[in-house]
C-alpha cells in the first residue's frame with residue numbers, strides 16, 4: 307500500500323521524532339503511527355521496535371492531552387476504549403448479510419457450476435477461490451474516509467453496533483483514502499479471527515489466572531465481539547480479514563474505480579485501502595475441475611496456516627456476472643463454500659475414568675495418549691455410556707480413530723481391531739459409585755448407570771457448579787476449579803453456603819487478591835435478584851432445561867407454588883410431558899428440597915416471578931421449535947427472537963407446537979411434525995419474514 311520511497315521517509319521520520327520530540331508535527335505523527343500499525347498488523351513486517359512505537363505513541367498522547375481539541379476520530383489514540391459499552395444498540399445493515407451455500411464434495415461443486423453456467427450463459431467460468439475464515443462475521447461502514455460503524459451479523463437484516471470493540475483490532479484502519487477512489491460511503495464484510503498463536507498465548511494467561519480456558523480460536527473471536535469492556539477485547543489480540551464489499555455509494559459525478567468490476571479487483575481495492583484482505587491468499591481458477599483439484603490439495607495443508615479455516619469459498623470473479631446470477635433469500639448464487647471434512651487422528655486409550663455428574667449419571671471417559679487434532683490437543687474423550695462402548699467394541703489399550711467436526715467436541719469414530727496386540731482389556735463398568743461407593747442403578751428405558759445417593763460428594767459439587775453457571779445464576783468470577791477447591795477446603799458444602807461464604811478465609815488463597823474477592827462478593831450478591839427461571843433451572847431438576855424453566859416460571863408467582871400442582875396440572879404446561887411433570891412433582895415433594903428453597907429465601911434470593919411473559923408481541927401464545935442447521939441465524943438468536951415477541955420455545959414435537967422451523971439436514975423432528983396436521987412447517991427464510 308505504501309510506495310518504497312515513502313517507507314524510507316517514514317523510517318527517517320521515526321528516528322527524527324524519537325531523537326528530537328520537539329520537532330514533532332501532529333498530523334505526520336499520526337500518519338507515522340498508522341503506517342507502523344499497518345506494517346505490524348496487516349503485513350506482519352514491523353519496521354520499528356515495540357519500544358520505539360511506544361515512545362511515539364506516548365508523544366501522541368501527551369500532545370493530545372495538552373490540547374484535546376486536536377484529537378481527531380481517526381487518531382491512533384482513539385482505538386482505546388476508556389468507557390464500558392452500554393447495552394449494544396441495533397442498526398440495519400445497508401445490504402442484508404447473507405450466508406453461503408455449502409458443498410462437501412466434487413459432485414456438489416459440479417452441480418453448483420452447472421447451475422451457474424446455465425444462469426450466466428457462458429463457460430468456462432472464472433472463479434476466485436479464497437479461505438473460509440473460521441471466526442465471527444462483521445460488517446463495517448466507512449463514510450467520508452472514516453470508520454463510522456461496525457456491526458455483528460445479528461439476524462442478517464440488522465446487527466448490534468460494536469464499533470468500539472472493533473476499533474481494538476489494529477489491522478482495521480480507522481480512516482482510509484476512500485474519496486481518492488471516488489467513493490463516499492461503503493459497507494464491507496469480513497471475519498474477526500484469532501490466530502493460533504494469539505489463542506495459545508491468551509489461554510496460557512487464563513490458566514495463570516485460574517480461569518476457564520477457551521475451546522478454540524473461533525469461540526475466542528466470536529465471544530469477544532459483544533464484550534462490555536473494549537480493553538478486554540484488546541487483550542485478545544484479534545485480527546480481521548475483509549473479503550467483501552457489499553455496498554458502494556459513489557461521490558456525485560465521480561467515476562468509480564474499475565477494480566469493482568471483479569471480486570479479485572475488490573480484494574485489491576480493499577488491500578490498497580489498508581485492509582487485510584485475502585489478496586495474497588486468493589487464487590483465480592478457470593473451470594470447476596481445476597477448482598476441485600485446488601480444493602483437494604488445499605485441504606491437505608490446511609493446518610499449516612497460522613489461523614483456522616473451515617473450508618474454501620469459491621466465488622465467480624466477474625461482478626456483472628454475479629449481479630446477473632443474483633441471490634436467493636439465503637445465499638448468493640455466485641458463491642459457494644467448500645467445507646473441509648472433519649479432522650481425524652489416531653491415538654491409544656491409556657485408561658478409563660468413570661465420572662459422576664450432577665444427576666448421578668456415571669460417564670466413562672477415555673484418557674488418551676495426547677494427540678493434536680485441528681489445533682487443540684485432545685487427551686480425554688467421553689464414551690457416553692456402557693452401550694456406546696459395547697457397540698463400538700472399544701477396549702482399554704485400543705488404537706482408536708477420533709474425529710472433531712468444527713468446534714464440536716471430539717468423538718471416537720471407531721477402534722481399529724486389526725492393530726490389537728492381544729493385551730487390550732475389556733472395559734468393565736463399575737457396579738458401585740466410584741466416588742461414594744453406593745450401588746449403581748439403571749432404569750430400563752435408560753442407557754446410563756446412575757448413583758442415586760443425592761449426598762454423593764461428586765453430585766453435590768456438580769450441583770453447585772451448575773447452580774453458579776452462566777445460564778443458571780450466572781455468578782461470574784466463580785469458575786469450576788474454584789468451586790472444587792472451596793469444596794475440598796470445606797468452605798462450600800452446599801448451595802446455600804455460597805451465600806454464607808466467609809470471604810476473609812479465602813483472602814489468603816492463591817489467586818484471590820482483594821479485587822477478585824470484591825468481584826466475587828458483588829457477583830454473589832447480584833445473583834440473589836436473578837429472575838425466577840434462572841433459579842428453577844439452577845436447581846438442576848432432572849429434565850428441566852432452560853426452556854422448561856422459563857415456561858414453568860411464567861405460570862407461577864412464587865417458586866413454592868409448585869408444591870401445590872398435581873402431575874396432571876403440571877402436564878398442562880406447554881412443553882411439559884409425563885416424564886418432566888413427574889420429575890418436577892417429585893422435586894417439590896421432597897422435604898430436603900423445600901428446606902433448601904426456604905433457606906435460600908431466607909438468605910435473600912428472589913423466589914418470585916417478576917417479569918411476566920410479554921403477551922403483546924406478534925408471536926404471543928405461539929409455540930416454536932427449531933430443527934436442523936440454521937444458516938442465517940444462530941439457534942440462540944432465533945429462539946430469543948421468538949421469546950422477545952411473546953412466543954415460546956418447545957423442546958420436542960407435540961400437538962402443542964404451532965411452528966416447526968426447518969433448517970438444513972432436518973431429521974426425525976420434521977418427520978414427526980409432518981404427522982400432526984396442526985403444525986405449520988416453515989423454512990428459516992419464512993421464519994425471518996415472520997419476525998421482520
Ligand code: IVH
Nearest residue numbers: 404405406436437438439443497549619638
Ligand atoms: S463471502 C455475500 N467469503 O462464512 C457474501 N464469507 O458460512 C457472503 N466467511 O457468513 C460471504 N470466510 O461469515 C465469504 N472468504 C469468505 C469467508 C466468508 C468466512 C463466513 C461468512 C459467512 C459464512 C457462511
